[in-house]
Amino acid sequence: MTDAVRTQGLFKRYGAQIAVAGVDLVVPAGSFAGLVGPNGAGKTTTLSMITGLLRPDGGSAEVDGFHVWRDPVEVKARIGVLPEGLRLFERLSGRELLLYNGRLRGLPKADVEQRAGELLAVMDLTGAADKLVVDYSTGMRKKIGLAAALLHNPSVLFLDEPFEGVDPVSANTLTDVLRRYTASGSTVIFSSHVMDLVERLCDWVSVMSAGHIVAQGPLDRVRGDRSLNQVFLELVGGSRDDGEAGLTWLGSKPGERR
Numbered sequence: 001m002t003d004a005v006r007t008q009g010l011f012k013r014y015g016a017q018i019a020v021a022g023v024d025l026v027v028p029a030g031s032f033a034g035l036v037g038p039n040g041a042g043k044t045t046t047l048s049m050i051t052g053l054l055r056p057d058g059g060s061a062e063v064d065g066f067h068v069w070r071d072p073v074e075v076k077a078r079i080g081v082l083p084e085g086l087r088l089f090e091r092l093s094g095r096e097l098l099l100y101n102g103r104l105r106g107l108p109k110a111d112v113e114q115r116a117g118e119l120l121a122v123m124d125l126t127g128a129a130d131k132l133v134v135d136y137s138t139g140m141r142k143k144i145g146l147a148a149a150l151l152h153n154p155s156v157l158f159l160d161e162p163f164e165g166v167d168p169v170s171a172n173t174l175t176d177v178l179r180r181y182t183a184s185g186s187t188v189i190f191s192s193h194v195m196d197l198v199e200r201l202c203d204w205v206s207v208m209s210a211g212h213i214v215a216q217g218p219l220d221r222v223r224g225d226r227s228l229n230q231v232f233l234e235l236v237g238g239s240r241d242d243g244e245a246g247l248t249w250l251g252s253k254p255g256e257r258r
């Protein structure tokens with residue numbers, strides 16, 4: 001089977017800073033895949049290059065066997081993206097935003113209206129459907145962003161920190177929608193710092209550190225008989241033995257000298 005995503009030697013630098021240092025990311029089709037790594041590991045930069053938002057300095061990326069930068073139209077038709085720091089058209093209502101996105105994707109009006117209505121209901125946004133997006137909360141923005149990314153039924157969905165700022169009830173809703181989506185053979189790739197969540201949701205995991213993939217494969221193989229959190233800390237050097245040595249003043253009372 002064709003991999004949903006395959007990159008080879010993907011590379012990006014910003015001046016002297018190498019953000020992504022030759023990444024070979026593989027995600028089999030139908031996976032619920034987690035891309036994890038500490039702050040600054042290069043996750044957002046990698047996802048941006050795979051989704052055609054950022055041009056790589058080197059290497060290649062394929063989605064469903066199509067080259068991201070040679071066949072951009074083929075790739076964009078197959079992907080849905082919920083980027084980090086999502087920018088939405090603030091002066092549209094949630095419903096208008098979905099209708100606009102659907103029409104932009106070339107879907108017939110009647111189909112867009114039906115899908116938009118269903119997505120709004122599933123995301124528990126029917127009551128806010130006619131409210132302007134500028135008045136949405138953080139969690140509501142994530143949900144309408146996800147609805148917009150799903151509207152054209154992409155085969156691969158990329159989500160950058162989809163659960164950040166989302167309350168537990170909404171997180172459950174998002175999870176249910178995504179589980180249903182992958183159960184039908186589509187692929188989800190999401191970045192996260194929350195190991196419990198990745199462990200609960202994903203069957204495939206890629207671990208990034210300092211611009212490199214340091215582990216990748218089926219969750220059970222990467223984790224072995226340990227928790228993903230333990231493996232993660234070992235892989236990315238989570239030891240903090242001396243990290244607090246300089247904080248003796250923290251918590252001291254006024255007048256106390258440390």
Ligand SMILES: Nc1ncnc2c1ncn2[C@@H]1O[C@H](COP(=O)(O)OP(=O)(O)OP(=O)(O)O)[C@@H](O)[C@H]1O
Pocket residue numbers: 014017018019037038039040041042043044045046
């Ligand atoms: N536009 C930019 N200009 C300069 N440096 C950048 C830029 N974008 C990212 N970087 C640098 O590239 C590296 C990787 O950043 P990136 O945002 O991809 O990491 P990340 O794994 O997504 O981090 P986080 O988990 O904190 O979101 C970091 O060192 C960051 O400072």
